[in-house]
Amino acid sequence: MTMTSERTAPVATGVQRLPMAKAINAGLRRALAEDDHVMLMGEDIGRLGGVFRVTDGLHADFGDTRVVDTPLAESGIVGTAIGLALRGYRPVCEIQFDGFIFPAFDQITTQLAKMHYRSRGRLTLPVVIRVPFGGAIGAIEHHSESPEVLFAHTAGLRVVSPSTPAEAYTMIRQAIASPDPVLFFEPKSRYWEKGEVDLDAPADPLGLDKARVVRPGTDVTVVAYGPTVATALKAADAAAAEGTSIEVVDLRAISPLDVATVAESVRRTGRCVVVHEAPVLYGVGAEVAARVTEECFYSLEAPVLRVGGFHMPYPVAKLEHEYLPSLDRVLDAVDRTMGF
Amino acid sequence: MSHDPTGPLSDIGLVQLLAPTGERVHDERFDTYAADLTSDDLRTMYRDMVLVRRFDREATALQRQGELALFAQCEGQEGAQIGSAHALAAQDQVFPSYREHGVAHVRGIDLPDVLRLFRGVDQGGWDPTHGFHLYTLVIGSHVLHATGYAMGVQRDGLVGTGDPAKDTTTIVYFGDGSTAQGDVNEAMVFAAVNHAPVVFFCQNNQWAISEPTSRQAVRPIADRAPGFGIPSVRVDGNDPVACYAVTRWAAQRARDGQGPTFVEALTYRMGAHTTSDDPTRYRTSEEEETWRRRDPIDRLRAHLVASGELSPAFEAEVAQAADELGERIRTQVRAMQAPAKAEIFEHVYATAHSVVDGERAWYTEYERSFLDAEGQR
Numbered sequence: 001m002t003m004t005s006e007r008t009a010p011v012a013t014g015v016q017r018l019p020m021a022k023a024i025n026a027g028l029r030r031a032l033a034e035d036d037h038v039m040l041m042g043e044d045i046g047r048l049g050g051v052f053r054v055t056d057g058l059h060a061d062f063g064d065t066r067v068v069d070t071p072l073a074e075s076g077i078v079g080t081a082i083g084l085a086l087r088g089y090r091p092v093c094e095i096q097f098d099g100f101i102f103p104a105f106d107q108i109t110t111q112l113a114k115m116h117y118r119s120r121g122r123l124t125l126p127v128v129i130r131v132p133f134g135g136a137i138g139a140i141e142h143h144s145e146s147p148e149v150l151f152a153h154t155a156g157l158r159v160v161s162p163s164t165p166a167e168a169y170t171m172i173r174q175a176i177a178s179p180d181p182v183l184f185f186e187p188k189s190r191y192w193e194k195g196e197v198d199l200d201a202p203a204d205p206l207g208l209d210k211a212r213v214v215r216p217g218t219d220v221t222v223v224a225y226g227p228t229v230a231t232a233l234k235a236a237d238a239a240a241a242e243g244t245s246i247e248v249v250d251l252r253a254i255s256p257l258d259v260a261t262v263a264e265s266v267r268r269t270g271r272c273v274v275v276h277e278a279p280v281l282y283g284v285g286a287e288v289a290a291r292v293t294e295e296c297f298y299s300l301e302a303p304v305l306r307v308g309g310f311h312m313p314y315p316v317a318k319l320e321h322e323y324l325p326s327l328d329r330v331l332d333a334v335d336r337t338m339g340f
Numbered sequence: 341m342s343h344d345p346t347g348p349l350s351d352i353g354l355v356q357l358l359a360p361t362g363e364r365v366h367d368e369r370f371d372t373y374a375a376d377l378t379s380d381d382l383r384t385m386y387r388d389m390v391l392v393r394r395f396d397r398e399a400t401a402l403q404r405q406g407e408l409a410l411f412a413q414c415e416g417q418e419g420a421q422i423g424s425a426h427a428l429a430a431q432d433q434v435f436p437s438y439r440e441h442g443v444a445h446v447r448g449i450d451l452p453d454v455l456r457l458f459r460g461v462d463q464g465g466w467d468p469t470h471g472f473h474l475y476t477l478v479i480g481s482h483v484l485h486a487t488g489y490a491m492g493v494q495r496d497g498l499v500g501t502g503d504p505a506k507d508t509t510t511i512v513y514f515g516d517g518s519t520a521q522g523d524v525n526e527a528m529v530f531a532a533v534n535h536a537p538v539v540f541f542c543q544n545n546q547w548a549i550s551e552p553t554s555r556q557a558v559r560p561i562a563d564r565a566p567g568f569g570i571p572s573v574r575v576d577g578n579d580p581v582a583c584y585a586v587t588r589w590a591a592q593r594a595r596d597g598q599g600p601t602f603v604e605a606l607t608y609r610m611g612a613h614t615t616s617d618d619p620t621r622y623r624t625s626e627e628e629e630t631w632r633r634r635d636p637i638d639r640l641r642a643h644l645v646a647s648g649e650l651s652p653a654f655e656a657e658v659a660q661a662a663d664e665l666g667e668r669i670r671t672q673v674r675a676m677q678a679p680a681k682a683e684i685f686e687h688v689y690a691t692a693h694s695v696v697d698g699e700r701a702w703y704t705e706y707e708r709s710f711l712d713a714e715g716q717r
């Protein structure tokens with residue numbers, strides 16, 4: 001590892017194996033070093049480095065004015081971030097856990113999402129809101145939720161979720177560079193999984209709005225994002241052993257939804273299964289199913305199936321694996337679509 | 341309860357520099373902040389108030405004629421708005437709620453443009469990048485934006501430089517009802533701990549639609565701020581000179597790096613909440629009459645007349661300017677057209693978004709399907 005000291009603090013370079021939390025940290029560090037107007041705001045993100053340590057070390061290197069421990073008020077965090085953005089800053093807010101974003105829901109959906117439109121493009125709000133989301137970490141209530149679709153339903157927001165450390169590193173930087181507000185959903189159950197990250201990688205040409213085929217296949221398209229991409233890849237391995245070839249599409253963004261990439265895949269496979277932790281009712285899977293039906297009706301061999309959470313509050317940790325879209329439930333859906 | 345400290349007639353600790361009769365009242369603390377006001381300045385304030393009242397009445401009439409969907413009057417609050425706005429410098433930033441037509445006017449917004457929102461042809465109506473942000477209809481939300489903006493000004497190093505052309509204050513206007521919102525209280529926390537150069541200007545106009553201030557607070561609203569560590573002052577909101585003075589004080593504190601200040605201006609909304617409201621259902625005409633006698637325009641006029649500073653010629657000129665404004669409002673509003681249909685797809689995002697692009701393309705095709713071969717509808 002080499003360290004350069006351009007600007008105020010060291011920025012790592014080269015190719016490294018990093019867990020996703022550290023990859024995001026590296027992306028934040030780079031953004032802080034590259035642009036004085038980037039600032040981080042959130043609860044316990046300073047000396048503590050955030051409850052997941054995603055901002056570890058940044059306070060020490062960039063100081064109080066760039067890495068700000070805020071009062072414990074989510075609406076206040078987002079509301080003041082809007083004001084800072086109006087003054088030319090690029091705030092990156094951390095919401096400590098998914099279930100605690102709701103005090104800020106009004107500021108995000110009513111103010112942040114609409115100001116560019118209301119001002120007829122005169123005002124832009126380059127605010128990023130980072131949200132550790134999803135379950136499978138054995139947490140107590142309000143710490144395992146997947147509220148992303150509530151934001152994707154709101155025009156004016158971009159909603160993305162990385163699935164690997166490398167994606168997380170480039171996507172967080174692109175989110176910060178975006179003139180639009182971005183809800184950045186970090187799959188907390190994957191924070192500690194390592195992957196190769198090229199810290200000098202140029203910006204991903206897929207940007208923040210294109211899906212990626214992460215494993216080619218011929219029989220079934222499995223669409224996933226964030227934490228369920230790894231589940232889909234495992235399902236693909238397991239299905240391959242039984243002779244079924246799964247193509248995995250990582251959506252990366254759920255707003256905008258890259259229908260073209262999904263449709264292109266389904267036209268080849270004829271079958272589609274969508275997997276997410278969020279409840280299936282009115283979810284991303286429902287939207288994908290509707291769009292795939294519109295775009296690929298004559299290519300479909302079976303109805304689009306959805307695998308996801310049930311219509312209930314997130315259950316107790318000891319039973320969360322009954323609720324989450326497990327490998328077996330994905331394979332079950334693959335079997336059902338193949339048998340249709 | 342024998343005494344309601346937040347009630348309409350309460351004047352606890354009220355700063356006043358002009359009595360309702362127009363007589364100059366002395367105030368040890370705030371006299372100095374009004375000392376630089378020349379008679380020209382006072383006449384300008386008077387003129388602004390008269391113009392804004394004409395605007396208010398024209399707009400109300402236009403709504404009655406079906407030209408506006410809705411209108412929110414500021415009548416009665418001109419003193420608070422024009423007095424405070426005159427205390428601001430060019431570089432200062434204002435975050436209004438939805439009734440700050442007086443402030444808009446002083447900040448250089450052409451008043452007819454304010455009606456674009458109420459006519460339903462725009463959701464803003466002016467360029468918000470020149471010191472006067474868009475109206476915010478969600479009560480209290482913008483108080484956080486102002487606080488964040490002020491935190492940005494602070495980071496820009498534009499506080500406490502001693503250069504009056506640089507040091508910048510941010511002022512946010514909101515109502516008594518809004519003070520119950522979490523966002524307003526969160527804003528005070530953020531402003532206090534960050535020492536943000538922001539002025540919280542609460543116009544306590546006694547009513548939040550049909551709810552009296554006593555439904556929002558059991559003590560004077562200004563008393564809340566010191567609990568957050570923010571100094572506050574109560575001012576007679578129908579006294580433009582006092583509003584000017586306390587705002588200058590508060591703005592100077594912000595510019596000097598002394599942090600946030602809270603101003604509660606006691607005033608009265610003489611009109612209905614909006615053109616859709618019916619105040620006879622919740623308040624008495626006696627109460628309205630009491631406040632009519634404290635009218636801010638009458639007060640400043642009485643002061644100027646008594647000091648021999650209001651010539652008939654000037655009054656005639658103001659009356660003529662008001663007539664011209666009225667005429668201009670009527671013609672401009674009637675001429676305000678909705679944007680082109682396809683405009684609804686513009687500016688949802690700052691950069692291309694495939695869903696919006698897809699829907700726009702579909703809509704364009706759909707519209708085209710109504711055209712015949714010659715391209716006629």
Ligand SMILES: Cc1ncc(C[n+]2csc(CCOP(=O)(O)OP(=O)(O)O)c2C)c(N)n1
Binds near residue numbers: 439477515545547
């Ligand atoms: C969050 C929110 N809740 C309710 C409303 C509906 N509403 C509009 S104005 C208003 C009263 C506000 O009273 P106040 O803050 O005193 O301001 P005023 O209208 O008196 O100027 C209400 C309830 C709103 N606009 N926003």
Ligand SMILES: [Mg+2]
Binds near residue numbers: 515517544
């Ligand atoms: Mg009110």
